[in-house]
Amino acid sequence: MIYVDKLRKEFKKTIKDPGLKGSIKSLFKPKSEKVVAVSDISFEVPEGEILGFIGPNGAGKSTVIKMLTGILTPTSGTCTINGKNPTENRKSYVKEIGVVFGQRTQLWWDLPLRETYGVLKEIYEVPEDSYKKRMAFLNEVLELDSFITSPVRTLSLGQRMRADIAASLLHSPKVLFLDEPTIGLDVVVKDNIRKAIEYINRQEKTTVILTTHDLADIELLANRIVMIDKGSNVFDGTIGELKTKYGQIRELCFETDSPNAAQALGYEKHFGFGEDELSLEAEGKTVKVRFNSSVVPVSDMLSYTLDKINVSDISVKDADIEEIIRRLYKQGVE
Amino acid sequence: MMKRKLKIYLPFVNAGIQEVATYRVNWIFFMLGNAIACFVSYFIWAAVYSSGGEESMNGFTMPQMVVYIVLMFLTSTIIASDGAYVVGEEIRDGTIATRLIKPVSYNATFLFQELGNKLPTEIAIAVPMIIVVEIARTVMSGEVQFNALNLLLYILSCVAAYLINFYFNICFGFLAFVIKYLWGANMMKNCIIGFLSGTVIPLSFLPDALERVFLFLPFASLNYTPVMIYMGKYSGAELCYYLGLQVFWVLFFFGLSKGLWKASVKRLTVQGG
Numbered sequence: 001m002i003y004v005d006k007l008r009k010e011f012k013k014t015i016k017d018p019g020l021k022g023s024i025k026s027l028f029k030p031k032s033e034k035v036v037a038v039s040d041i042s043f044e045v046p047e048g049e050i051l052g053f054i055g056p057n058g059a060g061k062s063t064v065i066k067m068l069t070g071i072l073t074p075t076s077g078t079c080t081i082n083g084k085n086p087t088e089n090r091k092s093y094v095k096e097i098g099v100v101f102g103q104r105t106q107l108w109w110d111l112p113l114r115e116t117y118g119v120l121k122e123i124y125e126v127p128e129d130s131y132k133k134r135m136a137f138l139n140e141v142l143e144l145d146s147f148i149t150s151p152v153r154t155l156s157l158g159q160r161m162r163a164d165i166a167a168s169l170l171h172s173p174k175v176l177f178l179d180e181p182t183i184g185l186d187v188v189v190k191d192n193i194r195k196a197i198e199y200i201n202r203q204e205k206t207t208v209i210l211t212t213h214d215l216a217d218i219e220l221l222a223n224r225i226v227m228i229d230k231g232s233n234v235f236d237g238t239i240g241e242l243k244t245k246y247g248q249i250r251e252l253c254f255e256t257d258s259p260n261a262a263q264a265l266g267y268e269k270h271f272g273f274g275e276d277e278l279s280l281e282a283e284g285k286t287v288k289v290r291f292n293s294s295v296v297p298v299s300d301m302l303s304y305t306l307d308k309i310n311v312s313d314i315s316v317k318d319a320d321i322e323e324i325i326r327r328l329y330k331q332g333v334e
Numbered sequence: 335m336m337k338r339k340l341k342i343y344l345p346f347v348n349a350g351i352q353e354v355a356t357y358r359v360n361w362i363f364f365m366l367g368n369a370i371a372c373f374v375s376y377f378i379w380a381a382v383y384s385s386g387g388e389e390s391m392n393g394f395t396m397p398q399m400v401v402y403i404v405l406m407f408l409t410s411t412i413i414a415s416d417g418a419y420v421v422g423e424e425i426r427d428g429t430i431a432t433r434l435i436k437p438v439s440y441n442a443t444f445l446f447q448e449l450g451n452k453l454p455t456e457i458a459i460a461v462p463m464i465i466v467v468e469i470a471r472t473v474m475s476g477e478v479q480f481n482a483l484n485l486l487l488y489i490l491s492c493v494a495a496y497l498i499n500f501y502f503n504i505c506f507g508f509l510a511f512v513i514k515y516l517w518g519a520n521m522m523k524n525c526i527i528g529f530l531s532g533t534v535i536p537l538s539f540l541p542d543a544l545e546r547v548f549l550f551l552p553f554a555s556l557n558y559t560p561v562m563i564y565m566g567k568y569s570g571a572e573l574c575y576y577l578g579l580q581v582f583w584v585l586f587f588f589g590l591s592k593g594l595w596k597a598s599v600k601r602l603t604v605q606g607g
Contacts, residue, residue, distance in 0.1 A: 094437045
C-alpha cells in the first residue's frame with residue numbers, strides 16, 4: 001500500500017546574527033546553510049494497518065507526512081502510495097487520501113461547518129446519495145449534529161478536530177494521514193476520536209498513518225510503530241517488539257528503615273549488572289531500583305533484597321511504553 | 335468537461351460570497367476610503383483646470399476629467415485583486431498546505447473564491463455609479479452621451495482587465511516562495527501600478543514616447559483601456575488593437591502563473607508545524 005524508500009529532504013535556512021545589527025547585515029549579505037530535515041527514511045505500510053509514526057519534536061515527522069501527502073517534494077528517495085507518486089500527479093493522487101493536520105484546519109473559517117462539506121462534496125465529486133449516507137455515517141461516529149450549522153471560527157478545538165476528521169473522510173479515502181489529531185484535546189474528546197479512527201479503520205480497511213505525542217493513541221490504535229529521530233529511522237516494529245527489545249526494564253520499589261539501604265545491598269557487585277542495566281533512586285525511606293530483567297530475573301532480585309534488609313512495602317512494576325519511549329528519546333537509540 | 339469543472343469551482347464562488355457577508359463593516363470602510371481618495375483627486379484636478387485656464391488639456395475637458403476620475407475609481411474597484419496578498423500570506427503561514435491536499439487547481443480556487451468575494455459588491459457599486467456618471471455627463475454637456483455598445487465593451491474589457499490583474503498578482507504572490515514576506519514589495523507594486531495604469535494621471539498627459547511605452551505595458555490594460563473605451567476615446571482598429579492587447583496579456587500572465595507555480599511548488603517549505 002505505502003512504500004517509502006530512502007526519503008530525504010533538505011531545506012535551505014537563512015541564518016541571521018542576533019539583534020538589529022545582525023538583521024541589517026543579513027539584509028545585505030544573507031547567509032544560508034543546508035538543513036537536513038529527513039535524511040534516510042524507509043518503511044512500508046500494508047493495507048488496512050494503523051501505523052503509529054512517532055519521534056521527538058523536530059524529528060522530521062511532519063516533513064515526512066508532507067512529502068507523503070504531496071505537499072513537499074523530496075530531495076531524493078521515493079514514496080509510492082496506492083501505486084502513485086504523490087508529487088507527480090498531485091490532483092489525482094490527493095483524491096484517494098484524507099489528511100488532517102491537527103495544528104491547522106482545512107475547514108472554511110468563516111462559513112457554517114455544513115458549507116465546507118458541501119464544497120468538499122463537489123471537489124471530490126461525491127454523488128448526492130452517497131454524500132447523504134456518508135454524512136449520516138460521519139455524524140453518527142463523530143457526533144457533528146450539534147454544531148454543524150455554526151461558523152467554524154466559533155467551534156471549540158474538540159469540535160473543530162472532529163469536524164476536520166469528518167472532512168478528511170468525506171470521500172472515503174483509502175489512506176488517511178493524521179498529523180497529531182489529538183493535540184490539545186481533553187480526555188473525553190481524545191477517547192471519542194480514537195474510537196472513531198479505530199471504527200473507520202475496521203469498517204473500511206482504511207490505511208492510517210498517525211503521528212502523535214500522546215502514547216496512549218499509539219497503544220490503543222497502532223498495530224505497528226515507526227519511530228524516527230533526527231531525520232532517520234530508529235525503530236520499526238510492533239508495540240510488543242518494542243517492549244521486548246527495550247522493555248526488559250522492571251522497577252522494584254520498596255520502603256525500608258535501614259539507612260543507606262541501596263549502597264548496603266550492592267546489586268552491581270552481587271549480580272554483576274553492566275552499565276545502563278541498573279539505576280538506583282532513593283528518597284527518604286523509599287528506594288526505587290530499575291533493572292534489566294533479562295540479566296537478573298525478578299524473583300532473584302526480590303529474594304535477594306528481602307534477605308538482605310528489612311522491607312516494609314514492596315512492589316514490582318512493568319515498564320510502560322512511556323518509560324521506554326522516554327529513554328529512547330533521551331539517548332537516541334543504541 | 336467545462337460543466338464538470340464549473341461544478342467543482344462554483345462552490346468557491348458561493349463560499350466567497352458568504353465570506354463577504356461576514357465582514358460587511360470592513361467592506362464599507364474600504365469603500366469609504368476609496369471614495370475619499372476619489373474626492374481628493376477631483377479637487378486636485380479642479381485646481382489644475384481653474385489655474386490652467388484652458389478648456390481642454392491633452393484631450394480632456396474638466397467635465398470629462400470628472401468622468402475619468404469616477405470611472406477610474408469604479409474600474410479599479412471592479413478589477414481589484416487580493417491575489418498577491420492572499421497567496422503571499424498562505425505561503426508565509428503555511429496554510430497553503432491545506433489547499434494542496436485538495437484535488438483542485440491552486441490558482442483556480444483563488445480565482446473563483448475572489449469572484450465570489452467581488453461579484454455582489456461590484457454590482458452594488460457599478461449600477462448606481464454608472465447611472466450617476468451618465469446623469470452628470472448629460473447635465474454637464476447638455477446632451478445624452480450614453481452609448482450602450484461602449485458600456486458592453488467596457489464590461490468585456492473589465493473582465494479581461496480583472497483576469498490580467500488576477501494572474502499578475504498570483505505571479506507576484508509566488509515571490510513569497512523566495513522572499514517569504516511580501517508586505518513591502520506589495521506596497522511598492524501598488525504605487526508603481528497606480529502610476530503605470532493611469533490611475534493617478536491619464537496616460538495622455540505623459541510625454542509621447544513614455545505614453546507609447548506605458549500603453550503597451552500590461553498595466554495600461556488594467557484600468558486605462560476600459561475607461562478610455564467607456565468614454566468612447568477608442569474606436570475601430572484602435573479599439574480592436576487595445577482589446578487584443580488585453581487578451582494577449584491575459585494569456586501571458588495565465589501561462590506565466592502556471593509555469594511559476596510548477597517551478598516554485600518544488601521549492602515550497604511549509605513554514606510552521
